[in-house]
Amino acid sequence: MTKSEKLLFEATASSGSVSALLTLPADAHCLYVMAHGAGAGMRQTFMESMAAALAAEGIASFRYQFPYMEAGKRAPSPRPILLKTVRSAVNAAAAAAPDLPLVAGGKSMGGRMTSLAASEEPLSGVAGLVFLGFPLHAAGRPSSDRGDHLKDVGLPMMFIQGTRDQLADLSLLEPLVAEIRPSPLLHIVEDGDHSLRVPKRTGRNDKDVLQSVAAAIGRWAEEILPKGPLKRVPMVDGATPR
Numbered sequence: 001m002t003k004s005e006k007l008l009f010e011a012t013a014s015s016g017s018v019s020a021l022l023t024l025p026a027d028a029h030c031l032y033v034m035a036h037g038a039g040a041g042m043r044q045t046f047m048e049s050m051a052a053a054l055a056a057e058g059i060a061s062f063r064y065q066f067p068y069m070e071a072g073k074r075a076p077s078p079r080p081i082l083l084k085t086v087r088s089a090v091n092a093a094a095a096a097a098p099d100l101p102l103v104a105g106g107k108s109m110g111g112r113m114t115s116l117a118a119s120e121e122p123l124s125g126v127a128g129l130v131f132l133g134f135p136l137h138a139a140g141r142p143s144s145d146r147g148d149h150l151k152d153v154g155l156p157m158m159f160i161q162g163t164r165d166q167l168a169d170l171s172l173l174e175p176l177v178a179e180i181r182p183s184p185l186l187h188i189v190e191d192g193d194h195s196l197r198v199p200k201r202t203g204r205n206d207k208d209v210l211q212s213v214a215a216a217i218g219r220w221a222e223e224i225l226p227k228g229p230l231k232r233v234p235m236v237d238g239a240t241p242r
Contacts, residue, residue, distance in 0.1 A: 001025075001026045002023060002024065002025045002026070002055045003022075003023075003024045003025075003026075004021065004022065004023050004024070005021070005022045005024070005096075006019065006020070006021060006022075007019070007020040007021070007022055007092065007096060008020070009064070009088055009089065009091075009092035010088060011066070011067050011070075011081070011084065011085040011088050011089075012067070012081050012084045012085060012088065014081070015067035015077065015081055015085075016067070018064060018065040018066070018067055018070040018085065019042070019064065019065050019070060020042070020062060020063060020064040020065070020089065020092060020093075020096075021042055021043075021051070021061075021062075021063045021064075022060070022061075022062050022093075022096050022097065023051045023052075023054070023055050023060060023061045023062075023063075024055075024060045024097060025055040025056075025058055025059075025060060027058045028055075028058055028059065028060040028097070028100055029058050029059070029100070029101075029221070029222075029225075030059055030060070030100055030101045030102070030103060030221050030225055031059075031060040031061070031062055031093055031097045031100040031101070031102050031103075032054060032059055032060065032061045032062070032102075032103050032104070032105070032130060032217070033061075033062045033064075033089055033090050033093045033102060033103070033104040033105075033106075033114075033126070034047070034050070034051070034061050034062065034063050034064075034104075034105065034106045034107070034110070034132075035063075035064065035066070035086065035089070035104075035105070035106030035107070035109075035110025035111065035113060035114055036063070036064075036065070036066070036069065036106060036107055036109075036110050037106075037107040037108035037109050037110055037133075038076055038108060038109040039074075041065050041069040041070075042063035042064060042065055042069075044107075046107060046195050046196075047063055047107065049206065049207065049210050050107075050132065050210055050213075050214070051063060053207075053210040053211050053213065053214035054214045054217065056211065056214065057214045057215055057217070057218040058218065059214065059217060059218055059221065060097060060100060062089065062092070062093035062096065062097070064085075064089045064092070066081075066082055066085050066110075067081055067085060076109065079113075079116075082113045083113060083116060083117040083120070085113075086104070086113050086114050086117040086123070087117055087123065087124075090102065090104055090123050090124060090125065090126060091124065094124070094125050101125075101127055101225045101226060102125050102126045102127060103126065103127055103128045103129065103130055103221060103224075103225075104118075104123055104126045104128075104129055104130075105129045105130040105131050105132070106131075106132060107132040107133060107195075108132070108133050108134075108135045108167070108194065109135060111129070111130070111131035111132060111133070111134055111135075112131075112134060112135055112146065114129060115129055115131070115134075115149065115150055115153055115157075116149055118153045118154075118155060119149040119150070119152040119153050120152075122154075126155065127155070127156070127224055127225050127226060128155050128156035128157060128158065128220075128221070128224045128225070129153065129155055129156075129157045129158070130157070130158045130160070130217055130220075131157070131158065131159050131160060131161075132160050132196070132213075133160065133161060133162065133165060133167070133168065133194045133195065133196065134147070134159050134161065134168055134173070135167040135168065135194075136167060136168040136169065136172060136173055136176075137167060137168070137169070137172070138167070139166040139167055140166070142169045142172055143172070144172045144173070144176050147173070147176045150176065150177075150180055151179065151180050151181075153180075154182075155182075156182055156184070156185075156220075156223075156224040157180070157184035157185070158184060158185045158186075158187060158216075158217065158220045159173070159177060159184055159185070159186045159187065160187045160189065160196070160213055160216070160217075161173065161186065161187070161188060161189065161192070162188075162189045162190075162191070162192025162193050162194065162196050162197075162198075163188060163189070163190055163191060163192060164191055164192060164193045165192065165193060165194045166193070166194060167194050168194075170188070173186070174186065185220055187213070187216050187220075189209060189212075189213065190202070192209065196209050196210065196213065197209075
């Protein structure tokens with residue numbers, strides 16, 4: 001049985017509260033704090049489907065809105081607000097499911113903002129980062145500059161990338177990942193685009209791909225998560241039922 005709960009938490013003092021969705025399977029062994037991409041919020045089909053696939057693998061998820069998306073705006077909030085929201089979301093997720101170890105990250109921009117936050121200061125209680133299509137560069141403008149900060153994260157990381165991703169040239173991402181310590185896991189989705197969609201000619205559909213991705217995340221999490229009872233510093237910020 002999987003429980004779903006709507007929550008609110010304060011993203012930043014200036015931007016106020018934002019929404020979150022906790023998906024909690026009965027057999028959950030960890031919680032993924034999962035940020036959305038730049039162009040769509042936490043209820044995007046990809047985010048909904050990913051949360052369901054993760055739940056089937058015993059992975060809870062905490063999806064949340066960035067302030068600009070909560071306000072119905074198209075342009076992302078300034079970076080300091082995005083980074084503070086990531087930290088607030090991690091604290092709120094820990095308060096919502098205090099018995100579960102945490103990993104964090106998300107889709108595209110959400111994953112990158114999480115890694116930027118972690119590179120500046122450790123995210124409390126987070127054992128590793130998972131990227132659902134890391135946006136290494138703009139479409140048609142290959143560069144690895146957006147990944148320069150990754151060497152400063154210092155956590156286990158998992159990159160899930162499609163071979164047709166126009167925002168991450170694998171010939172640039174692979175050598176970048178090879179230089180990071182601890183060594184990240186690069187999980188390739190053959191024929192996948194930036195949202196891990198694959199063509200019909202492959203004989204697979206979106207559900208098949210996301211189930212495979214969720215299973216891979218589960219195996220990775222078992223390897224990197226701390227064993228034994230959790231020891232967390234109590235959080236000041238938390239999440240309240242909506």
